[in-house]
Amino acid sequence: MKHEPYAGRRGALLEAIGDGVAIIPTAPERVRNRDAHHPYRFDSYFWYLSGFPEPEAVIVLVGGKAPRSILFCREKNAEREVWDGFRYGPDAAREAFGFDEAYAFSEFEQKLPDLIANRSALWHALGVDTAWDTKIVGALNAVRAQARAGKRAPAEIRDLHAALDPMRRHKDAQEVAIMRRAAAIASAGHARAMHACRPGMAEYELEAELTHEFRKRGASGHAYSPIVAGGRGACVLHYIENDKPLGDNALVLIDAGCELEGYASDITRTFPVSGRFSGVQRAAYEIVLAAQSAAIAAIRPGAPFIAYHDAALRVLVQGMVDLKLLAGSVDDLIASEAYKPFYMHRTGHWLGLDVHDAGDYKSGDDWVSLTPGMALTVEPGLYLRPGADVPEELQGIGIRIEDDAFVTTDGCDVYTTAPRTIAEIEEVMRRD
Ligand code: GLY
Numbered sequence: 001m002k003h004e005p006y007a008g009r010r011g012a013l014l015e016a017i018g019d020g021v022a023i024i025p026t027a028p029e030r031v032r033n034r035d036a037h038h039p040y041r042f043d044s045y046f047w048y049l050s051g052f053p054e055p056e057a058v059i060v061l062v063g064g065k066a067p068r069s070i071l072f073c074r075e076k077n078a079e080r081e082v083w084d085g086f087r088y089g090p091d092a093a094r095e096a097f098g099f100d101e102a103y104a105f106s107e108f109e110q111k112l113p114d115l116i117a118n119r120s121a122l123w124h125a126l127g128v129d130t131a132w133d134t135k136i137v138g139a140l141n142a143v144r145a146q147a148r149a150g151k152r153a154p155a156e157i158r159d160l161h162a163a164l165d166p167m168r169r170h171k172d173a174q175e176v177a178i179m180r181r182a183a184a185i186a187s188a189g190h191a192r193a194m195h196a197c198r199p200g201m202a203e204y205e206l207e208a209e210l211t212h213e214f215r216k217r218g219a220s221g222h223a224y225s226p227i228v229a230g231g232r233g234a235c236v237l238h239y240i241e242n243d244k245p246l247g248d249n250a251l252v253l254i255d256a257g258c259e260l261e262g263y264a265s266d267i268t269r270t271f272p273v274s275g276r277f278s279g280v281q282r283a284a285y286e287i288v289l290a291a292q293s294a295a296i297a298a299i300r301p302g303a304p305f306i307a308y309h310d311a312a313l314r315v316l317v318q319g320m321v322d323l324k325l326l327a328g329s330v331d332d333l334i335a336s337e338a339y340k341p342f343y344m345h346r347t348g349h350w351l352g353l354d355v356h357d358a359g360d361y362k363s364g365d366d367w368v369s370l371t372p373g374m375a376l377t378v379e380p381g382l383y384l385r386p387g388a389d390v391p392e393e394l395q396g397i398g399i400r401i402e403d404d405a406f407v408t409t410d411g412c413d414v415y416t417t418a419p420r421t422i423a424e425i426e427e428v429m430r431r432d
């Protein structure tokens, strides 16, 4: 059944809110310029609970002894459907997406006071969208104004994300299946870009190879602005211009993932434009690859989230010593953070509907412990910005290797498959 996992998630949230009421709007359509819109992207929390793709929609979950799951959405509109295409309308949406009730979005503000009256708590993501905050405060005040009629406004406003984030951090079977497909598509995109790469090309030509493969295989597009950075551009962590020619002897770093059914993949590969790693490129690449292997080996249930970063960092810092970027003991260099000019980000993050997915990393003062079903990225890097402290032959080298993994019962499952070792990369780039 199409709506089964979503109805199950709504049921879990209803349990979490007791006799409260939760309000979960989807994202607005966003203007790009004048009357042109960005492609529509729903809100991730709304999608997690509904799978409903249209804008102008909101879920209301009314907890208590007889819990109700309600959708407000656009009405059918024959004329608008000629211009903009199909819309479900409340009746068909209720049926297809398994809600108990569904109403026209235009009725939401009028119905909201009655839905929140006499509930102990109102759960909402305050501060995300001021237009929604205003609607909700308006409904609270409308209930308060009826106090003498015996209506009670919720005494507490609770953070909806605090209830949903722990759920989102563990992927269920449907999510795992989609994320594996997204990873397969993104892996094919990276392999395609490697295979197509030739000296004389520009960064945007490789971006086009990725976009082609993502769309050809049914992904909705990129999950985030792709980075295609030749040479020293790779040392700029958020480089997205992708407009430079590629140097014949340079490395190119591509950080790109597709979005499929709302879920992100997130892969980085770094490879030589020529198809063959030079000696120094090889030495630097092997360090990052070894750091990634150490990180992957440190991902297991019970390990604190930070453990795999620490494992990667030790290998990277030893590599910095071997490359004569730093001198001293690894422990001292880690303690003094002397490595930071060359490695300044964490080794990964949660992955899911958002590329930097929902969920805390700490619980109180302690790092969250990994448990089976979590999805995360493993992405060590080494960035040797041109400068006085970097030996001449290493200047401008930026390398990151990023894969996606699920925590399993006894370790982790790296489920991205783009060519990763030097031998694999050189093989897919071979011209003969
Ligand atoms: N592509 C975003 C990241 O790697 O975190």
Ligand code: MN
Residues within 6 Å of the ligand: 266, 348, 349, 377, 379, 402
């Ligand atoms: Mn990432």
Ligand code: MN
Residues within 6 Å of the ligand: 255, 256, 266, 267, 268, 402
């Ligand atoms: Mn990435």
